[in-house]
Amino acid sequence: MNTLLAHLPALQVVVPMVAAPLCLLAGRAGLAWIIAFLAAAFATVAAALLAYQTLHHGPISYAMGGWAPPWGIEYAVDTANAFILLLVAAIACVVLVFCRTSIPKEIRAGREHLFYCMYTLCLTGLLGIAITGDAFNVFVFLEISSLSSYALIAMGGRRKSLTAAFQYLIMGTIGATFFLIGVGLLYMMTGTLNMADLSARIPELQDSRPVLAAFAFITVGLALKAALFPLHLWLPNAYAYAPSGVSAFMAATATKVSLYVLLRFTFTIFGSEFAFGNLPLLWVLLVPAVLAMFAGSFSAIFQTDIKRMLAYSSVAQIGYITLAIALANPAGVQAAMIHIFNHGLMKAALFCAMGCIFYRIGSTRIDQMAGLGRQMPWTFAAIVTGGLSLLGVPLTAGYISKWYLVQAALQTDLWWLVILIALSSMLALVYVWRLVEALYFQEPVPGREAVREAPLSMLLPTLLLAGANIYFGLDTRLPVAMTENAALLLFQGPGG
Amino acid sequence: MLQEILDHYNYWIAIMLMMVGFYTVVARGNLVKKIVGLNIFQTSVFLLYISMGKVTGGTAPILDERFTVYSNPIPHVLILTAIVVGVATTALGLALVVRIKESYGTIEEDELDLMDGET
Known part of the structure; x- marks a missing residue:
């Protein structure tokens, strides 16, 4: 048992990685699902154990393959990435339950096992990005998760899924290659790829041009992967035309993991002094973040496809997270991490609820949904909860995010940001209300047969995610304790 | 000045290839050409890395025992x-192009946009 615990950081990634080809070999949907679910459940338990260990016993350093860092690849787990691991694994696990019923209806028959193979591979990549302490390893896992997500999106069944996946492939590859250039330049100057080593060596190279270029390449590359406005163009189509389970999983985790890497590189590796003191990163991030908050919400208001609307809303929410990062104080970093977590919960709940609706009526267009709220009360309840959380209404997780974000903004001299945050939340009210109005107050589409509530196997995960939005709005101990510690760690750097 | 450029010719080649590839991705409407551009773009980064590790005379x-200088x-x-x-990206990209050709009947970006606008 103790050896198992000692190797937990490796198993966290290796188990889903081994599960992926097993799903492929299983050849049948049922068996592949069981394998994928066991892997995701294991990853969740492992992430929870790691989170417990980091919270109570401090960071863990694991030498992959027994090669001591900085020569070998180090898996460095602290509260910051344990928190991300927990989010990714838990969402993957819950959404997988949802997929069991929803996927056969959304992808070509006989391909379910391929879907689960890609899904676990994507999970592997995302967990790997979060856990590794090696800059090049981040690139490798980034590509593992990206390549599998291109395939997942293309499985969406509509022909637009293909063009959406292609668009994402082009932009995602450019983003990842930018990141690779940045890591290469850093290696050239410092001779190391280990994150702790990098952060120790970069201060003396503050003014060297390659390091500055590396910083620019890494920031832009990650902003592309995180879909920061105006680099978000791949996101709306990708989320709108992917199978609903994939939309839920990716909206909650994929962009979030990139934002985590951005946090890690900006604050730990380069240091806030370098990024915000010597360079105007504040404005470089703040302006797109504010534009994202407004442009994303505005675009969301005018969408007829609700999955697209939610995707644009994600662009706006990523704006909030980036805004929190740009504040460059520990409170801002904490707010960013809290919103990464809470936004994952709300978007997963909302996309799952859309999946339930799609399962029944075969569409996610708003005009087709009229009056559905009364026929599918539980799904409707999940949508309302997710929507309220998105707005930041008290007693929901979204309120906690907004609260920390406003607190962090007030600590700087950028108090007027609070007004902008409030204004853009009003826009969110418009599009959430539009959805609620269509679902509940409009008469059902004439000629459409009354539908039943979504099957229990889809409803339960949806309600679980919606319930989590309430739970984490009331009991904030876990995210607050972890992010408080994480913000401090990110600021100090791993050696500090 | 000229000497400086010649001394770092590997970087200049990498930068040129990078821009050629990047331009092709952005400017070409044909999806296969986009993949070709993406390949050139990635290759430039390979060159950057490879030339970085080279030690003169290594x-x-x-x-x-006979060798003391290594790259x-x-x-x-x-x-x-x-x-x-x-390679994986190219394979996946081309596979998507094949599927797009099958369902749209074209791989020109402007025509695809037109068809997507109608549906």
Whole structure:
């Protein structure tokens, strides 16, 4: 048992990685699902154990393959990435339950096992990005998760899924290659790829041009992967035309993991002094973040496809997270991490609820949904909860995010940001209300047969995610304790 | 000035290829040409890494008394991984192009946009 615990950081990634080809070999949907679910459940338990260990016993350093860092690849787990691991694994696990019923209806028959193979591979990549302490390893896992997500999106069944996946492939590859250039330049100057080593060596190279270029390449590359406005163009189509389970999983985790890497590189590796003191990163991030908050919400208001609307809303929410990062104080970093977590919960709940609706009526267009709220009360309840959380209404997780974000903004001299945050939340009210109005107050589409509530196997995960939005709005101990510690760690750097 | 450019010719080649590839991705409407551009773009980064590890007069890193100067193998090994990633990306990209051709009947971006606008 103790050896198992000692190797937990490796198993966290290796188990889903081994599960992926097993799903492929299983050849049948049922068996592949069981394998994928066991892997995701294991990853969740492992992430929870790691989170417990980091919270109570401090960071863990694991030498992959027994090669001591900085020569070998180090898996460095602290509260910051344990928190991300927990989010990714838990969402993957819950959404997988949802997929069991929803996927056969959304992808070509006989391909379910391929879907689960890609899904676990994507999970592997995302967990790997979060856990590794090696800059090049981040690139490798980034590509593992990206390549599998291109395939997942293309499985969406509509022909637009293909063009959406292609668009994402082009932009995602450019983003990842930018990141690779940045890591290469850093290696050239410092001779190391280990994150702790990098952060120790970069201060003396503050003014060297390659390091500055590396910083620019890494920031832009990650902003592309995180879909920061105006680099978000791949996101709306990708989320709108992917199978609903994939939309839920990716909206909650994929962009979030990139934002985590951005946090890690900006604050730990380069240091806030370098990024915000010597360079105007504040404005470089703040302006797109504010534009994202407004442009994303505005675009969301005018969408007829609700999955697209939610995707644009994600662009706006990523704006909030980036805004929190740009504040460059520990409170801002904490707010960013809290919103990464809470936004994952709300978007997963909302996309799952859309999946339930799609399962029944075969569409996610708003005009087709009229009056559905009364026929599918539980799904409707999940949508309302997710929507309220998105707005930041008290007693929901979204309120906690907004609260920390406003607190962090007030600590700087950028108090007027609070007004902008409030204004853009009003826009969110418009599009959430539009959805609620269509679902509940409009008469059902004439000629459409009354539908039943979504099957229990889809409803339960949806309600679980919606319930989590309430739970984490009331009991904030876990995210607050972890992010408080994480913000401090990110600021100090791993050696500090 | 000229000497400075010539001394760092590997970087200039990498930058030129990078821009050629990037321009092709952005400017070409044909999806296959976009993939070709993406490949050139990625290859430039491979060159950047590989030339970075080269030590003038150094041999391959073989443990032998006769050799004392080695090239740094780490960037080379790293780029081996990146090449594999590049191959996977190209394969997936081309597979998507085939599927797009099957369902749309074209692989020109402007025509695809038109058809997507109608549906």
